[in-house]
Amino acid sequence: MHPLFHYFTPEFHQEDLPSLWQELCDHYTADEKLMVAELQQLVPDTPGAANLAATWLTTLREQPTSKFDLHSLLSQFSLNSDEGLALMSMAEALLRIPDAETAYALVEDKLDSADWEQALGSSESTLFNTSIWGIAMGQRLVSQDSSPSGLYASVRRRLGRPALLQAMKLIMRSLGENFVFAENIQDACDKRCDYDPELSQFSFDMLGEAAVSGQDAEHYFNAYLNAIETVGLQNSTADTTISIKLSALHPRFENLKNRRVFQELTDRLLQLIVAARAVDVGITLDAEEADRLELSLNLFKELLRTDLVIGWGKLGLAVQAYGKRALPTLAWLEHLGRELDTPIPVRLVKGAYWDAEIKQAQQLGLEDYPVYTLKASTDIAYLVCARFLLSEQCHSLVPEFATHNALTAAQLLEIPSNKPIQFQRLHGMGDGLYQQICREQRLPCRIYAPVGDHRELLPYLVRRLLENGANSSFVFKANNRSIPINSLLKSPIERLKQTSALRNPRIPLPGDIYANTRRNAESFNYGSSKALLALRNELDRFEQKTWHATPLISGERHQGTESTAIYCPHDIEKQIGILDTATPDQIKQAFTDAYRSWPEWRDSPVSERAGVLTRYANLLEENRVELIQLCMHEAGKTLRDAIDEIREAIDFCHYYAAQAVSQLNSRELISVTGESNELQLKGRGVFLCISPWNFPLAIFTGQIAAALVTGNTVLAKPSSKTSLIAYRATELWLEAGLPASALQLLPYSGAELSDLLLKDYRLAGVVFTGSSATASDLFATLAQRLGAPLPVMIAETGGLNAMIADSTALPEQIVKDVVRSAFASAGQRCSALRVLYLQEEIADAVTEKLIGATQELKLGNPHRFDVDVGPIIDQPAMDELHQHIELARSQGRLLYELPVGTEHDPGYFVPPTILRLHTMDELAGETFGPILHIVRFPAERLMQVVEEINRSGYGLTLGIHSRNSQTIHHIVDIAQVGNIYVNRDQIGAVVGSQPFGGMNLSGTGPKAGGPHYLQRFVQEKTITQNSTACGGNRQLLMDADGD
Template sequence: MPQRLPTPYRDENEVVAHRLSGLAGALDWPAAAVAAAPWVEAVRKHPPPFWAMETLLKEYPISSSEGLALMRLAEALLRVPDAETAIALTADQLGRADFGQHGGESSIARLSSAALSLSKRFLPEGGEPGLMGKLGARTVVAATLRAVQLLGRQFVLGQDIEEALDEAKDARREQANLRFSFDMLGEGARTQADADRYLESYRAAIAAIAQRTPAGRAVETNDGISIKLSALHPRYEFTQHARVMDELVPRVWTLCEQAARANLNLTIDAEEVDRLELSLDVFEALAEHVAAQQPQWQGFGLAMQAYQTRALELVEHVAAIGRRLKLRFMCRLVKGAYWDGEVKRAQEMGLPHYPVFTHKHHTDISYLACARALLAANDVIYPQFATHNAGTIAAIVQMARANGASFELQRLHGMGQGVYREVLRDPRLACRVYAPVGRHRDLLAYLVRRLLENGANSSFVHQLADESVGLRELLRSPLHASPAPALPLPADLYGPSRRNSGGVDLAEEAMLDPLLRALASTTVPVVPMAEPGDVAAAVAAARTAFAGWSSTPVERRGAILREAADAMQRELPHLCALLVREAFKTWGDAVAEVREAIDFLRYYSRQAERLMQPESLPGPTGESNELRLEGRGTWACISPWNFPLAIFTGQVAAALATGNTVVAKPAEQTPAIARETVTLLHAAGVPVAALRLLHGTGETVGAALVKADGIAGVVFTGSTEVARLIARSLADRDGPILPLIAETGGINAMLVDSTALPEQVADAVVQSAFRSAGQRCSALRLLCLHEGIADAVLEMVGGAARELACGDPGRLDTDVGPVIDATAYDNLRRHVGRLQREARACFPPAAPREALPNLVPPQAFEVKRVADVAQEVFGPVLHVVRWSGDPLALVDEINSLGWGLTLGVQTRIDSRAQAIAARARIGNVYVNRNMIGAVVGVQPFGGEGLSGTGPKAGGPHYLLRFCAERTVTVNTAAAGGNVALLAGAAVQ
């Protein structure tokens, strides 16, 4: 469907200026601050309960070791099934903090002093404890576990809906003007089974709430429920739009009907920026059902995040839907819950602007502007304002009373009690409590997010608890624009010397359309094959060109490469389309690869300018010593088909930047992409003779190139077997000893202990093992799961893998395309056949969505030992092994395989992650994330052992291998003595 909202990637100051202009004359902030001041003073005079968020953050700020330890323990400890790991986690986190120094007046401080500080005496440090030590450690873990459970009780209203309803009833006895919106805790669904479980949880909750709801009241005064769409569908993503509309909308409508019959309110919670248009489509489809079948129901609603730069347009659009359908919605306005994630995503994707405001007061401005719009749309929206900020509350009350609009306030359970205790002394005001319901272990992600949001130094909750922040400062007006974003724009992430490559948000129609148009007009051209006899002529021409290119100033060479990068950026849609057509890349992978190629050109050009400046070295007086780097000559660059643009460009750019000339042989499956790259480099100013392309097979053209006279070095990415052949060929040559830079593959493992969050593990495994059809050097091949969580994680991974769409990579909704050719397909089928005989299948592979050649659906097999995985298989086939005991012993087993490219570690034990990384003989170690997608200049990539020679591509040492080092020493005192020394001396 066409996009209804403007792009979120707009200039922040322009958006803020528009919001400020809309507030002009509508809000008297000084008066609001005066109204809020008594609330703040009363809270500081009579602090909230000791378990409230404000008190917790005052005792243990998240910037402190104690606060961080408490947050980590709250996030992980309750889900650890085995005692040994629980001891290790507790020791790791509490060992970094000193809870004993917290002797404050609150009960939490006393609890911490009495229980948590015992870890110093009993928990193991640096080794396995003895029997008495273990007994003591278990005691402390039990005390810590109890402390975390008590913490959870303060932020979960009940462990089930009945308990939550009882607690809500008790709360209303103390404060009559309270209402509740119940949130059934849980992560987003990864599997259909997850989605079914969450759906049943919502149904049961609505039924329970309905039983306790008196008849005949206005829906605004009744309790309600908040639902998360990502919990109700395992692929709630913009790429799966058709599936979501066909499958999710009917499921949610059953909940809406149930809520409508009971006259309850049902609010769709907000999600990430890239899901906003999708959420709006689902909301509008459901609203049409409401209008057709339950038009009297006024309890349907949507949460809106003010930190998004298009929040105001969202308010206006929802109001327009209400007027078109003659409905009234209940809309919750929040500040926003994923700010740090949105910032990181924009930086990683190289987007033109941030989709969220980078200054807190800009978000406050947006919140107030959205509040005004919601109040103005009171005919079709019942506004609900979720905030703990006393100044914001006062401003909302002021604006609402100015136009007579009805509204309610909202707060989170366990937070903001102090402020709302004072605010609700006014009987005309009502507050709805957003109340999590669920097991304490399900609280973890929710609680940590709330701690991070409210514990930031700039947050009102944090500053309210800090009495050193004066009243005037706490309630100062947010109504001013800052001149620049608080963070460098994504393009400027790497500083002034290197511009970040620009990416594409495929959820944005304006960014996606050029790619789809390019695909429609792109065909794969035929590239003529070279003959072995062509190799000598190409090498000779490149050798002749070497003198001119190497003498070209490095700054000029760098400028040419950066011009090529800019051209590649302009041609991104066409290059992406060619990658889809020739290399069977999915759209996300294609965009990432073009960006990586651009980054290589920019990074190596700047690195060469830095490294190749003459360097003066210290020495004795009367002598000068200078070190210089020069190109070696003509390099043979042999690149693979799995990254036919990025690796090809990286190899060529490194050689050219350092003054070498190049003869490049791309993979025989993907010559068109390579030719397009060479054309761009020539157009940017690289002499035709300095860069020659030879398309042919490895057995003919590749072998001849390696053996050609005049080659100064070889850079190769591909299989270990071919790298060995190249090394032997170079070693057998007469003449100079030539350097070989080889990057090969690996049996890449991921080690998962029982502290890891299963949802995060499942995401990382699916991305690392199955994205790009498993055809990455860095892809996950061996998953090592702690036996305590292996069954649960495998069930989640299997369910998530079955939801992947296998088919035509030109479709936006395709996750896994075909492998590169029939030979690769046949190799995979033989390997899978052997595993079916010798191992246990972890889950049935999903059926491909369409009949295409060479499609291999993701699958996994459990083997008995690490050593059973002896061969790298290039495709979406995962091997799984269970482990227990010492994780470092498992690392030794992985090391013994001889490969050393990538290793994933999933653990919440920081010291364990560091110990594993130190023990592993692995080039790239990734902790608590996926194992793919190394970024140029950020994660230099390359392995050791069977996985390559080094140095790391995209790193600060890569260019050195392309250079010859030369020193020039001049005896400056040879003629007549050391004049400089004598001129500065006291001559007698």
């Protein structure tokens, strides 16, 4: 990569578009320290900016405040405070709740969570204090106090619920006025007339959630089209533009779907551009998350190259300075504009998704973050980007600066440039500041004005505010008179020096977030087209490869009784390998070898055993591409599922290795003087590890890793459906330095062969993942052993998993989480969602959205990166699922079934399907595939729903979607479920963070990937020695002498 100063040199003009694109891609997760160090050297000198900004702020604070708006709210309440969070949480949810009872329950929940009376009289705003007084009175009305005054309040509560609820909604609407410019585009155009056209211009945005269905995308398209046409009729002098969110126009706006996105979205955008050009209304494409940047820029390039756009100069886009690719993006855009001789308006913003970017980078284990981790670094990057935009060598880009920071605005004015400057601000923020700037500088300010229904827009905007840490933002501190003005005007360079770091020391790199527990294995950067192309090329090298799995006994391959051809579940004519199954004699030999080698392995140092796990994890990383191919071909896993599978296996190894080192070494225990006590933890013996086909690498690895690191030897029995993966993994275990006799691979099927192992007196333990019925059979067989100790049995079994969503939940979030929970991995996860409970008041709307989102899924060959749902594992499983669907169809309970075509004929495919139930009791057990059942419930039956789930006997995973913390706590307390997920999907448990395992019929515990798991694999031995047996207590005598 070129150093950043390269973009300010004459050599920059000699670059071509492809090389600049490569530079842009290479900066995705570039080293933050190196980048910030470079940026510091490029910050423009603005010596008078602080004094100018101080003048503005002094004048701003002298203005009287009379409104109850966001400024007064967040000047009084930090979003870290109970009051701030409660009020914003209420604003996020209250207006969209359709039923009064649930709405009142939310009000009660939020009012009880804060102390409102302490804020009375703390503001000079009469309206602010009146509003807070109303909230404080509301808190008294919902108080559960049993004192006389509390009883009086209780009476008032019963009499005043409707009035209280209406008052809270009015307060929320008052807050909404700060966010939402107008509820429809005509009102927005009319309201625009209240502003001075020479100083205020507008960019209207029909903001809202990203589309989750084709119907959503069509709705937003029509809204944008209507906005363009309406604005165009009245736009003769106002120069109003329209901001467009690309993810609102396509339900699958993501890099893995780039081919489909280009085909469908390009035409849709061109229709909008045709309409916009006809009435000369400019269009700006909004910035979105980092993993959508490359897709957005490529789409923008295609649009700009059309005859319709070349030379127009009114198709622009937003660039987020907090992203490490911001400056390279501007450089690429500059060359693109020059190449096409077309001006490109660029709205430079600081960034809107910071929290989400940090979280996603950690979830994916990326090498670094795509954004800066210090706000000072973002401010520095903003100024450097501004310097580039205002420089003489930047001819094609038309700069538009969106900021609410007085210091930043003053610094922009001091950057030497002959270019005109346009400022931009969000409606409701920075009004007083820009009134001064625009009058003094005679510069226009474009107001970014959200337009839409309060019920839809307010929740969206509040979440953006909460996610982006707006309480630390300059605009809210600027209005807080308790904060000295000088403290707000430190330059970002000065603030960065105060931190003594070039990156945030409180935010570790994504790979280091688990500190001493384990290393966070890297997933994959799906937003990088370069990475995807490289992976495709690497996978193609294994396309024709075949594998041959046999029993591996003490490191030696053994020919089995019979050879079986292995075919892809998505293409039953494509052979990918051969499986030889173990003979009875081979099983006996493997057991003998494992038993004989156990003492030596048991007595080896814990650090040595842990080292084998670490080396094996490294080999999984090194052989990741081959393992991805195997997971796709043999297990039918999609790209994401295959990568997650390998990552989980790696995480198990690092976690159990660290746990073993910290837990398993001998330790001295407290004792009386003259005596020593030592506790030793030793492996139990030979463990039989029986792993399933649905996680053929992760669970296979996790079971074996736990048994080995605790000093046991292992007989590994993988599923015959995925033995090729198990065989390759076993080869890697041996390559990692594991003694050959410590791990025996025994692919076989049949109860008779299982009995050879289960009835052997030498068996110390069984680790099993599979069905509850098979687990019961194993327990019964083990119990029949006479004259042998009962071995340890660790069983993780299935679940009839539910999700409960009340009417406070956000429908779009419910839908996204349900689709992933129910249909990822073709529903072939023990944790997958089977039954969705929807509160009646939102059931119709959510079901409609859910069906729309399911229609967008792609069913097919998992080797294709754009496929969402792969095949079922085999014919019997497929037939059973089809029978379940056909029964529901005959009973009129089928709500939706994704169409299948002739392209699915070669494989075992079951389409994502949604069925209707009256109660979970109608299900006899698991439906292990992509089938979701929906049950509606009235709000007053919520606790009965939980009891119904408990009554099923299963207890593996449960999802809860609610904004009411009391509701969440009640469900959590009552539900007999091992893993509960709140306001997110309910699959993909993370090792060490979400230990996995169920209750009742769903498993024995302890939880895999948790702090207590290894304890089940060891025996405890205590050694007590009387150190004074031969006379004298040396230590006591030394203590007495003070030595």
